[in-house]
Amino acid sequence: MGLLRTADVVRRFIGRMLEPFGVTAQQYNVLRILRGAGPEGLPTLAISERMIEEAPGITRLVDRLEAKELVRRKRCPGDRRQVLCFATPAALELLARIDTVMDDTDDRALGMLSDDDKTQLIRLLDTVRAGHP
């Protein structure tokens, strides 16, 4: 219970930080993944694998990002079942602006823990996840 509550608190905290930039936490997440993928782009399912979410959610999430011109989609020529997604220049510029405040946000979100505490917390959380295949 404490785990779920704490995660919600942190989730909302991050959401409020992102609000002025006009993207939600999930949208930010997708954009960061696409930035990491570089100019090659990433097929839709590859995005959902890197996230906590199932494919249907990603399709609609990317729909909205495409509507905001932050993502471009292209049928993959090699395998026409896949749809490659790319971050647009506008998205990269937005991410750069968000980067400048994100460190600060992390500090305020988890700054109350010492470095040792953070290490410990990460270990415990990893242990829990390891038990759920």
Added chain:
Amino acid sequence: MGLLRTADVVRRFIGRMLEPFGVTAQQYNVLRILRGAGPEGLPTLAISERMIEEAPGITRLVDRLEAKELVRRKRCPGDRRQVLCFATPAALELLARIDTVMDDTDDRALGMLSDDDKTQLIRLLDTVRAGHP
């Protein structure tokens, strides 16, 4: 990030445990709160205070529980702005059935941690929440 991921894993795990009973994790949560409130019932906002959620979500959540005949609502005679919510006998019976498997679920969700680890984890999570008013 690890925190959010782990919480999602656990949330889904609990969701799957509850699925055969026909209620979601949030609905179960509300029913437990109402059971704890006893025959006096609880006004809607009092429920949302005990949860991680805002009032609008509660209204609709209770709507669905009422449709399933697991909750009854009544205008409070003393203050007609309030709406008191009660768990129905059917809900109490359902909760009793869920109780019999919940301990087991907890074990499988967090059983990979020693008691010391659990204590430690709870302390760390509490520390994080304490920093978010």
Added chain:
DNA sequence: ATCCAATACTTGACATGTCAAGCATTCGCC
């Protein structure tokens, strides 16, 4: 008595998460 602000919800609109089904492609195997 009355009017204004606060309280307790409720509703509407939109983002997200999930499952089950549907569609287009591609692959493996005969």
Added chain:
DNA sequence: GGCGAATGCTTGACATGTCAAGTATTGGAT
């Protein structure tokens, strides 16, 4: 080389979460 299964999405339907705005009551100050 052709057919059925697998793959990669997309859609539809429903539960949830959030904000902003609306409604019904109450309470307090005038």
